[in-house]
Amino acid sequence: MTTLPARALEPVEPEPGVLVHPSSDRRLAVEHWLLSTLSEPGRARAQWQEYGAALLPLGTLFSAVRIPARLVVALTASTETSELDDFLDQALEGGPVICDPHHSRYYALVPASMPATWRQAVDDWRTMDIDCLGRDSYLGVPPVSAVECNPATHAPYWSVSMPSAGVLCAPLTVARLIAAGRHQLVEGLDA
Structure with a gap:
């Protein structure tokens, strides 16, 4: 019988590091999280294929605040889609936002409890055509892969992608974004 030298039996110290999930894994997790609002996720996938958007129920995992594009334009003084998207990404600290270019609206995804807890503000x-939908x-x-505006179709897209499943905008x-936009619009009317 052979014996191993003592140093071969010493424990190996793990090296510090960060577990990194590829963006494709995060997108898939976000998709599954969104589809978990439905009893038949296959129907939503079919709607994504056919219409470029799937109707998902609000008020269980998340709600949405509808913000007219004119409010965001008033804050940025720009109508460039990429500038508006970048502004929302910074202003909402990376929280997910869906753009509906056909109706000139943005939808900030927020916790499901927001419509009830912010009743007076809503x-x-x-x-001003702002509403909290629950x-x-x-x-x-839109599907998680729709991250750019398509002027030909005016289909909804992710103005700010959901970074990970369950990550929402802070109410x-x-x-604060709405208050600043309202202030800017009122000032514009007074000028």
């Missing part, structure tokens, strides 16, 4: 926002509402959600950050 009532004030409605005068239970009993549906949102046309206070969305409220």
Whole structure:
């Protein structure tokens, strides 16, 4: 019987590091998370193929704040799609936003509880076509791969992609964006 030298039996120290998930894994996780709002995820995949968006129910995993494009334009003084998308990415600290270019609206995805907890603010926002959509509402959600505006189709796209499953916009950050935009629009009307 042979014996191993003592140093061969010493424990090996793991090297510090960071577990990195490829972007394709994150996109797949986001897709599965979004589709978990449905009892038949296959139907949503078919809608993505046929229409470029799938109707997903709000108020369970997430809700959405509808923001008119004119409010974002007032804050950026730009109508360039890429500049508006970059601005929203920074202003909402990377929180996910869907753009509906056909109706000139953005939808910031927020926690499902926001419509109930922000009831007073939402009532004030409605005068400017801003609304917080929750239970009993549906949102046309593009496939996670739709990350650029297509002027030919005006199909919804991810203005700011969801970085990981379950990562949403902070309600206070969305409220601050809306307050700044409302202020800017009012100033523009006064000028």
